Amino acid sequence: MIFLRLFYVFSYIGLFNFGGGYAMLSFIQQEVVQKNGWMTEAEFTDIVAISQSTPGPIGINCATYVGYTAVMNDAFVTDGILAELGLGWIWGIIGSLLATISVLWLPFIVMIMVSRFLLRHHDSTTQKSIFAALRPAIIGLLASAALSLMNTSNFGSWSDNPTQFVVSIAIFAAVFVGMMKRRLNIIYTTLACGLLGIVLYGIIGL
């Protein structure tokens, strides 16, 4: 039964994923494509592309989409009565909600227990000295995330397309300075950059 398998596989992924969004994508791929054969490699690649280019946590986007596709590919749905009526997507929605909830519930319980503990021992000197060492390390984590995103898939490359590379550097510098000096609104800034992209690459055709 596809729904029980989905629940089991995504609960497992949720509990044993420690590496954040990108690590989770390869974890999902292993379980969903290689082990269970719910979809092809190509279908999964499309899902990853969409998960990365829509708002929200990538892991949740991916789980939602995989849950939908896995159920829609299953014989239970393709041969079922709802599919004949053209309503197979109802099962798809149930699959996507199930996958998302399954990936969330165990880490949620863990996090609540940790929160309780932290709030209760808020004043302990041990907790304070642990966090005193963790905070500088977190700055390192953020820096490495930013550095690893400074790659050709986000900025283009000088040799392939010098115009795009220069535009990317200019956008990076403008947003960085604007945020440091003026605290621009994040949503409007992102949308403005996107519109600039539509004008530059879509209309003018750089």
Added chain:
Amino acid sequence: MKKQLFITFLKIGGFTLGGGAAMVPMMQREIVDRNHWLTKEEFLDIYAVSQATPGIFAVDMASHIGYKCGGLKASICAALGVVTPSIVIILAIAIIFSQFQDNPWVEAFFKSVRPAVVALLAVPIFSMARSARITWTNCWIPVLSTVLIWLCGVSPAWIILVAGVGGYVYGRCIGRKDKNTDSQ
């Protein structure tokens, strides 16, 4: 309160592109600067905790803040808030526009959003550094963890574990000695 939590996290989930650490700037803005649910220090602490616990960073963040502000129910509201936009948007794409990523307009939009997302992420490194109390004696910690993760491919979970144990040992052995000499 629950409504406020749900709406704030709905906004965070619905308007951040890139997931993971790319959600930090928006979270900091909403949680620390606007609603004062956490101080900058507490924000960094919970960032560390959510890296070291299983699950998705944004949801871990939401569950903790919800729990701190109003207990279990508030925590569920915050967590649902951050995932609801994902579910709605992805389902809409899955059911209606499955050709979404091949659209040249979408591609043009993202070509110039991507460098902006990286810039947004670079800002909290500097604005948070002061709250992390980085001094000459501990500035090797962020530098070393950056190099280990970025160049050597070490998992952030290990960095958190080692830093946590290091802080614990330091507090037990050396920190206590410091306190004794202070009082004398």
